[in-house]
Amino acid sequence: MQRNRYFVWTVGCQMNVSDSERLESALQGVGYTPAEQAEDADFIVLNSCSVRANAEEKIIGKITDIQRIKRERPDTKIVLWGCMVGPNNQSIFKKKLPMVDHFVSPSAVDEVLALAPNPIYQLDEPALPVADWEVPPVNVHVPINYGCNMSCAYCVIPLRRGKERSRPMAEIADEVRRICARGAKEITLLGQIVDSYGHDLPGRPDLADLLEHIHDTPGLVRLRFLTSHPAFMSEKLLHAIARLPKVMPDINLPIQAGDDQLLKVMKRGYTVAKYTKLIERIREIVPNVSLSTDIIVGHPGETREMFERTLEMVENLRFDKVHIAAYSSRPGTKAGEMELDPALAVEHGEKQYRRIALERLQERIITERNEELLGHDVEVLVEEFTKGKWRGRDRNNKLVFFEAEGNWYGKVVNIHVTETRPWWLGGDLVGEALAVGAV
Ligand code: SAH
Numbered sequence: 001m002q003r004n005r006y007f008v009w010t011v012g013c014q015m016n017v018s019d020s021e022r023l024e025s026a027l028q029g030v031g032y033t034p035a036e037q038a039e040d041a042d043f044i045v046l047n048s049c050s051v052r053a054n055a056e057e058k059i060i061g062k063i064t065d066i067q068r069i070k071r072e073r074p075d076t077k078i079v080l081w082g083c084m085v086g087p088n089n090q091s092i093f094k095k096k097l098p099m100v101d102h103f104v105s106p107s108a109v110d111e112v113l114a115l116a117p118n119p120i121y122q123l124d125e126p127a128l129p130v131a132d133w134e135v136p137p138v139n140v141h142v143p144i145n146y147g148c149n150m151s152c153a154y155c156v157i158p159l160r161r162g163k164e165r166s167r168p169m170a171e172i173a174d175e176v177r178r179i180c181a182r183g184a185k186e187i188t189l190l191g192q193i194v195d196s197y198g199h200d201l202p203g204r205p206d207l208a209d210l211l212e213h214i215h216d217t218p219g220l221v222r223l224r225f226l227t228s229h230p231a232f233m234s235e236k237l238l239h240a241i242a243r244l245p246k247v248m249p250d251i252n253l254p255i256q257a258g259d260d261q262l263l264k265v266m267k268r269g270y271t272v273a274k275y276t277k278l279i280e281r282i283r284e285i286v287p288n289v290s291l292s293t294d295i296i297v298g299h300p301g302e303t304r305e306m307f308e309r310t311l312e313m314v315e316n317l318r319f320d321k322v323h324i325a326a327y328s329s330r331p332g333t334k335a336g337e338m339e340l341d342p343a344l345a346v347e348h349g350e351k352q353y354r355r356i357a358l359e360r361l362q363e364r365i366i367t368e369r370n371e372e373l374l375g376h377d378v379e380v381l382v383e384e385f386t387k388g389k390w391r392g393r394d395r396n397n398k399l400v401f402f403e404a405e406g407n408w409y410g411k412v413v414n415i416h417v418t419e420t421r422p423w424w425l426g427g428d429l430v431g432e433a434l435a436v437g438a439v
Contacts, residue, residue: 005043006044006045006116007043011058014188016083016106020047022128023045024131025130026110030123031121038065041076043076044066044069046063046078046079048080050084051330059084080097080103081103083156085104086105105161107143128175137184138410140186142179143190144189144191145166146192148161150193150267152268153333154327156330164196166200173213176217183219186221186222187222187223188224188226189211195228195229195233195237208234208236211241220437230255230270249290250291251282254295255268255272256299257310258295265299265335279291290320290396292323294324297351314358314365320366321366366422367420367422373420377416380433381435382413388403389403390408400424402426404429412432413429416428416430
């Protein structure tokens with residue numbers, strides 16, 4: 001077998017995808033090449049997620065699958081990386097998963113890299129979060145803060161990712177400059193609580209300062225950021241989004257539930273009225289803004305009446321997207337304890353009923369909202385050509401498809417909307433748009 005081949009397998013959020021991309025890029029920098037399948041690799045890394053039980057089950061299934069490789073070729077190194085690995089659970093895993101050689105905490109790219117068995121070269125520059133630059137990707141995700149200082153009752157992430165750490169502005173700016181110099185057009189800044197960026201840095205810069213600081217990077221066309229928490233969505237940030245032309249008017253602001261009592265149990269720190277006020281303020285300050293949210297259904301203690309208030313809230317606020325998750329009990333969390341009380345736990349069938357009811361409601365709302373776009377032009381950054389169609393995203397992050405001759409990859413174009421669906425828009429090419437920063 002050829003040596004120095006890696007296999008990286010990733011489950012979970014954009015942060016994990018970004019960490020894995022950076023690791024792959026670093027591995028290539030020290031002389032590794034990607035293997036098509038785990039069987040062909042001598043370095044296997046599984047980047048795991050633990051936000052819900054099914055993500056963990058997927059990873060355990062994969063490990064069980066590849067233990068055969070370890071039996072046949074004991075030299076193969078297997079690393080379990082990511083959110084399944086917390087500071088306090090490694091000894092349990094060591095017993096449960098003897099085929100795994102090393103356990104590494106989330107986002108610690110350098111630690112995984114240091115475990116690669118036969119590096120040929122040393123990295124002369126920090127690795128960028130893109131593995132393959134043959135064709136520059138249009139969008140690149142850049143983590144700006146790691147960890148989470150919140151203590152939401154349901155969530156295991158702070159227990160696995162630890163306290164918040166912000167990357168210095170200069171380091172991020174330099175990375176964005178290098179990424180854009182290689183041809184990327186859109187940068188999405190990532191953090192568990194992205195809008196709390198900077199409070200741990202000297203001089204306490206915030207997300208608004210960072211957006212301003214990197215805005216004029218040559219080659220950069222669009223800037224986005226994920227995921228925000230209502231507690232940190234400041235007026236200063238909203239004015240920065242409104243003022244800076246490259247910052248897209250699109251905000252992901254999880255509410256999690258539409259009932260005050262349940263929000264208190266979840267320890268979210270706001271009421272429905274306060275959240276609604278914030279949404280109104282965002283819509284006032286940022287013209288044509290799109291808003292998406294996350295909602296958990298079936299949280300311990302959620303009654304049918306509470307859930308109905310969530311439906312009412314979704315009906316009122318008319319989000320552009322709602323990420324809906326059925327509650328999944330996580331070890332070590334407050335809600336995990338509550339779930340053990342049969343009087344508080346919501347049964348599986350009821351959770352599914354609530355999930356489907358909410359999905360149906362949101363599908364109707366977004367169908368109506370998207371229909372309002374018929375006959376209008378939207379500005380699209382083109383990301384891909386698939387199955388005879390160009391595919392991209394408009395300023396509000398809606399998927400848009402169009403057919404056209406020529407090469408539109410990485411271009412910003414105006415599309416006249418002729419067809420709308422809940423999850424995408426279709427239309428005709430009007431021509432190239434005059435986007436700030438586009439060449
Ligand atoms: N930091 C973000 C979200 C991070 S996790 C925040 O402010 O909430 C992404 C989403 O997963 C969350 O918004 C939540 O809706 C969902 N989630 C987290 N823990 C969960 C659990 N135990 N069960 C089901 N969904 C969960």
